[in-house]
Amino acid sequence: MPQFPPSDEDWSLDRTRFTADAEKALAAGRAPARDHGAPLGPLAQQFATLTYSLLDATTAGEVLQQVVDAAVRVVPGADLVSVTLRSRDGKFHTPVETDPIAIELDQLQYDLLEGPCLDVADPEGPAVASAPDLTVAVSWPRFGPEAAQRGMGAVLSTALLPDAQAPRLSGALNIYSRQRRGLDQTDQAVALLLATHASLALAHTEAVDASALQAEQLRRAINSRDVIGQAKGILMARRGLNADEAFDLLRQSSQHLNVKLVELAETIASRHGDLDLP
DSSP states (O other): OOOSSOOHHHHHHHHHHHHHHHHHHHHTTSOOOSSTTSOOOHHHHHHHHHHHHHHHOOSHHHHHHHHHHHHHHHSTTOSEEEEEEEOTTSOEEEEEESSHHHHHHHHHHHHHTOSHHHHHHSTTSOSEEEESOGGGOTTOTTHHHHHHHTTOOEEEEEEESTTOOTTSOEEEEEEEESSTTOOOHHHHHHHHHHHHHHHHHHHTSSOOOHHHHHHHHHHHHHHHHHHHHHHHHHHHHHHOOOHHHHHHHHHHHHHHHTSOHHHHHHHHHHHTTTOOOO
8 A cells, every 4th residue: 555645746746647647538438548658656546446446336325435435545634534415405414434433523514504514515615625623613613613522633525526416416525534634735635636536436327316325324324323232232231331421432432542433343242251442
């Protein structure tokens, strides 16, 4: 796996060459050439691999999952990644994510009616919205402190499907960092390129269907909720905690250990006799 971030010069050359080749190929109705006429730099290698993978995707759900998984790998400051979609009735939901905590953070924005994902998912909104330090997020005075209390330091959202027309949905690619000022201009540039790839790939699949994606989200949520519920039950019995305290302990331990909440819950459920949480 290449090390990130590359140097500013490497990034500039990589981005210019790769995007130019990709645009020429798309304009000609073909896939980008594998060799791009020259050896690929580290960033372009990642995006070339993603491009071919996205071309093989047959559903919107596959495209979105591949994009959030890629974002964790190639965006230097990313800890959690999710996608927000805005349905035709104006409601928001999170069909894919890399950690259940991202769903909690997205839902917080939906409930408070403020946050970067809502801004960029609006067809009339900006292409990018970010808060380098969530403790002083002036644009989102309620969401910023709430997200900071949940262990997040910075957030970056980029528009997804910016030219969406019904029945397609507009949306956002959301990237969270646990570090204050953990997302910078390099992260923003990579995120914009990822969102562009995702939008182009989605344009080659069937229209993004809210009901299908929500069904997939529900299935994933049920699976995650089952194992998280088992882990909560174990902690409640062993530590004498109530349900909210057990979940808070899981969430805090997930952040402390830098592992996904659902993976931590699976470990506790399967090996609770051998493990203890910090």
